[in-house]
Structures are given as structure tokens and as C-alpha cells.
Amino acid sequence: MQYEGVLNKMHTELANPIQYYLVFDQAFIHINQIIYKDIEIQHVGYQCLNCKKEKKIFRQGFCYDCFMKSAAAGDWIMRPELSTAHLDIEDRDLEYEKKVQLQPHIVYLAVASDVKIGVTRKTQVPTRWIDQGASAAIPVVEVPNRYLAGITEVALKKHYTDKTNWRKMVLNQIVSVDLDQEVKKIEALLPEEVHAYFRNTAHNVYELAYPVEQYLTSCTSLNLDKTPNFKGKIIGVKGQYLMFEDGTVFNLRSYEGYKVILNIE
Template identity: 60%
Template sequence: MQYQTVLKKMLTELNDEVHYYLKVENDFLNLNQLLNKEIEISFEGYECLCCGLNKKIYRQGFCYDCFYSSAQVGDWIMKPELSTAHLDIEDRDLDYEKSVQLQPHVVYLALSSEVKVGVTRKSQIPTRWIDQGASKAIEIVEVPNRYLAGITEVALKNHVSDKTSWQKMLKNEVLDANLIEEREKLKQFIPDEAQPYFLANNGKVVEINYPVLKYPTKISSLNLEKTPVFSGKLVGVKGQYLIFEDFTVFNVRNSEGYKVIITVK
């Protein structure tokens, strides 16, 4: 079977293990059902997720021009503490920025390799945790806007990492840690503005299992621009990565905006 698509990040559903879906043409490909099957990925070109033109992808599925003009990729996306919509101050498009920034946001701890702190919209839980390949996660504070979440993350990352080692995550080399205890240690470092939003009664740790038959012991990253046709047996999906039997891994999210043909053999 062949499927044409412009790659976007995989959609996920949390059950006993995560279910992964890739949008193809007018359908969805259930990747859990493709484990142990040979898959070929053929790179056909680009399609910017913003303007839709066949222009080389620069970052996050956007061409160079769109990356530096679209409100969807303003600096506040990667650095929530730069959010200004709560002050009625525009970055690129105030209406869009208000629609995203003035939503409930959660600061959380996740265990993907080591313990890390992160920020996401409340509506993106547990999607954000799954995208990072977290095996466990817990909420710390729930605040009414992105700015408060951002300054909380900045304060906490002086005491805990805000990065994930994607190589360790894919090898399943995950530190054993008690997230409830870690959260309590960090409570004192939450900024005064966010202290009232500490989730004192939410001690629930969410555990996440992934459809992986075999974890790689070493890793080779697939770059479709350098290897435009790749074929391999799919043995796992974790985070936003496809894992193949020969230890090749493919970051779907990093390849957003790439036009491909996927052949299931």
C-alpha cells in the first residue's frame, strides 16, 4: 500500500499504551498496526505548512519567510516568559496571541531521560508529554496564562533541567525518580505570582507506555534530504520518533512540511 502525505507531527491517543496516527491523504495510518512491517519512506519535496508553497523548509514545517512572519512561530512559543498578550501588547498578531497565551497553562515535571520541567497549554495534556517521550509526568502549577507559566519554568530550571536527552529517551535509558518528591522540593522556588496556583491536591503521576518491540542500543538519525529513500522494519514508536530494526530513528516532527510517499510492504 502506498500513501502520499505532507508530514505533520503524529497524532496520539493515550490508552494502556500510546496509539499513534499519521495523517495521509484523506485518511489516518495507525502506526501501531505497522509494527514488524517493512516501510519505505520516499522524499518528494516540500510544502510549507503556512503558505503551502513548494519552498525549502526552514524550521517547524515553515519556509524561511513564514518562520519570520507568522504569529504561530513567535519567540514566545519557545520562550513562554516572553508572552505579552496579557498586557495587550502585540508581537506579530495580537488576536492570535491572545487566543493561545490567554489560556490555562500547566508547568509540569516529566521523566523522559532525566527529570525535566516544561510548559504546555492545559488542553495539550497528555499530548505534550507523549511528544517528549515521557514515561511519567506530574503537574506542578496550573496558571491562567502563558506568561505566568513561563516565568515559573524559568525559576524552576535553575534547579532542574528543562531539556530531554532524546538519545537516552529512545534507548529507554530513563533515570528512576520520584516525581512527587521532586515536585515538593521545587515548590519553594515557584515565583510569588504563581504560588497561589500550586496544585497542592494533585499528586497524581501519569504513567505512559509506548508501542516499542525493541529499543535501539545505538542510534542513527534519518535525514530525508541526505537519504531521500529509506526502507526498514518498524519496531517502535516513541515521542515523535519512528524506530527501525537497524537502529535508524526518524523524527517525524522535525520533518514537518516534507512531502513523502510511504509504502507499506
């Protein structure tokens, strides 16, 4: 079977194991159903996810112009403490920023390699954790806007990493930790502004299972710019990474906006 389209992150469905779908404009692939099949990936062009023009991708699936101008690529996306919609202050598009920033957000701990602190909109639970390849996660505090989540994350980054080691994640080299006990240590580390929210947050642990029969013992990352044609047998999926029998792993998030032809045997 042959498919052609623009890469975007895989859609996911919470199940045991998690179900993955690669969606194109005219078709979709249920990735779980092609595990142990050979797939050929051909990079044939680019299409900006924002303006839809066939322009080289700069970052996050956007061409350079869109990355510099679009409200969906503002600095507050990666640094939520920079959010200003709660002050009625515009960054690039106040209407968009209010829609995204002024809604419930979760500050969480996740275990994908080490214990990691992070922020996500409540509507993105548990999708955000799945995308990161977390084996387990727990909400720390639910707050009403992105700014409060951001300043909480900044405070907790003094004690936890905010990055996932992708190699450890795909190799399943993860720390063993009791997240319930970890959260109990956190209240004293929080900004005063969120203490009341912490006490009203349900600290429930989420366990996540991925469609991987056997983890790799070593891995290398597929770079479509250097290797525009690749063929291999998929043996599993974790986070947004396809894992291949030869040790190659392919991070779809890194290649959003890339046009590809996929041949599945």
C-alpha cells in the same frame, strides 16, 4: 500499500500502549498496526504547513517567510516568558496571541531521559508528554496564562533541564525518580506570583506506555535531506520517533512540511 502526503507530527490517543496515527490529506496510517512491517520513505518535495506553498522548509514545518512573519512562530512559542498578550501588547497578531496565551497553562516535570521542566497548554495534556516520549509526568502548577508559566519555567530551569536527550529517550535510558517527592521540593523555588496556584494544583502522576516490544541498544538518526530514500522495518514508536530494526530512528517533528511517498509491505 502506498501513501503520499506532507509530514506532520503523529496524532496520538492515550491508551496502553499509546496509539499513533500518521495523518495525510486523503488517508491516515494507524502506526501501531504496521509495527514489524517494512516501510520505504521517499522524500519528494516540501510544502509549508502555514502558506501551503511548495517552498523549502526553514523551521518547525514553516518556510522562511512564514517562520519570520507568522504569529504561530513567534519567539514566545519557545520562550513563554516573552508572552505579552496579558498586557494587551502585540507581537505579531494580538488576536491569535490572546487566544493561545490567555488560557490555562501547566508547568510540569517529565521523565523522558532526565527529569525535565516544561510548559504546555492545559488542553495539550497529556499530548505534550506523549510527543516528548515521557515515561511519566506530573503537573507542578496550573496558571491562567502563558506568561506566568514562562516565568515559572525560567525559575525552575536553574534546577532542572528543559531539554530531552533524545538518544536516551529512544534507548529507554531514563533516570529513576519519585515525582511526588520531587514536586514537594519545588514550592520554595517558585516565583511569588504563582505560589497560590501551586497550592491549588492537583499533583497527579501520569504513567505512559509506548508500543515498543524491545528497545534499541544503539541508534542513528535518519536525515531525509542526506538520505531521501530509506527502507527499514519499524519495531516501535516513542515520542514522535519511529524506531527501526537496524537502529535507525526517524523524528517526524524534525521533518514536518516534507512531502513523502510511503510504501508499506
